[in-house]
Amino acid sequence: MSTNATLAIENRDALDTPVALSSFAAFRETFPLQGERLYTELFERNSEIVQTQKARFAVANLEKIMKATFEVSSVSGFDRMSLRDLSRQTGMSMGAIYSCISKKEDIALMVADIVRLSSELTRQHALRASSNWAQIEESIRFHLYASTLLQPWYFFLFFETRSLPEEQQQASTQIELDGIRSFEEQIKNGVSQGEFYTEDARMVANTIVVLMEDWYLKPWKNRLSGESHSDPVWQEKQINNYHRAVTDMVKKLLAKR
């Protein structure tokens, strides 16, 4: 298990190529943490734990394990998900599962690792934009896109952080605080440069972060009908609607009078 996400990124330039943000469809094609690439990444980052040697088998099984974990544990939590449930859901034997992990907790640690990596990519991306407003708007967009593709991962980590080692818990809350502080500084920059006006930059920043959380924690709020979850056109529409709603709101909060 990689303990330092930054180092891991530096060593692997595959994750350093820019991600397209022009539309969710474009993002989908360039964001590295999805599909087979995601599970290959997961395999390589946990090569010391995964006993299965051939990448082909390990990647396929990790995918089965993670997807089943999200499905089963979303019902009543990670603790109540037994590895026998997981065995049933994946169609794998207990032994096969234990050749991908060394203990149940590893699954949660892997989720935390990937979400942290995704957050790191989001943070890095924010540095590219030109104006303060563009930086805020693109940070929101990137985070919205990434947390949509990784929705089960973000959701899982939010609810299961408490059952991780304390050190990992602190890392998670630190990421949230960093996210707020990052927005806060961008806002304050804009204020001091006469681009925005607000009396409570911290509150606006916190509101943004909380609305980002709401997006992946309560999908049923925004994406109203349960059907056509996978229709790309409809999904593109939903996510862009939400992005515009958030940015319009922030624009209003930062408007000069």
Add this chain to the structure above:
Amino acid sequence: MSTNATLAIENRDALDTPVALSSFAAFRETFPLQGERLYTELFERNSEIVQTQKARFAVANLEKIMKATFEVSSVSGFDRMSLRDLSRQTGMSMGAIYSCISKKEDIALMVADIVRLSSELTRQHALRASSNWAQIEESIRFHLYASTLLQPWYFFLFFETRSLPEEQQQASTQIELDGIRSFEEQIKNGVSQGEFYTEDARMVANTIVVLMEDWYLKPWKNRLSGESHSDPVWQEKQINNYHRAVTDMVKKLLAKR
């Protein structure tokens, strides 16, 4: 276990007396769900489950059980809290615990019951105010005050809802949706009466609710220093600061141009 909060309220006029909102200190003195009254209420609402007959003992033990539950389960969740942990933390024997509950799940059900009752009180209170804005402002204030006094309860229910029976889960999300819809309607009323202006009443309403959740889910965000948690003056200041931050923000979002 009462299955219908509304009925229980109708039968018991003690909960119908108005609650003071002029300050948190005033609220503290009139809000019924705290201290001994809270646990007495809990005892009476669960008289069919609690085997202990004398109210004096039952109330004292329920208080010990609930407080210990919040303390232990806040570390790593309700599922990982064993009743042996609870016995150690409360200083009670297994037998004594099981004379207050019939099974472990009862504890979580009691929390859900109280939080739902508190939400019901909040909802009822909202009907008193005169103008649309006063109604919004007072709803926020009431909810903020109540969820501060009952913080561990609200926190617990948010994270443990998933391990409750499905019927209870739906009830919880319904309460959240009702809360959003209630704010949405108040906003729309204000808009149609020319008091406010906004193009997305739903988004504003949702933001309010999400910021209310943030208050009791992440106390470390707003109440910065860990010390003096119980200093009433400092607490009054903190909560009023947050209330003003939220209402200022909502005011800005609903301002006519």
Add this chain to the structure above:
DNA sequence: ACAAAAATAGAGCGAACGTTCGTTTTATGT
């Protein structure tokens, strides 16, 4: 002081859990 109620300590139950390991099946290279 005395009967009733409450609390105690702890042994014990069956079920379910995470984890292990000897065995069998499958895949791979020549």
Add this chain to the structure above:
DNA sequence: ACATAAAACGAACGTTCGCTCTATTTTTGT
């Protein structure tokens, strides 16, 4: 086609859980 290494299997193990029960002591109300 065959040998060997890798992967998958699933019964079994030891532990812990929620929960019950009993014998005994403490506290309470009158």
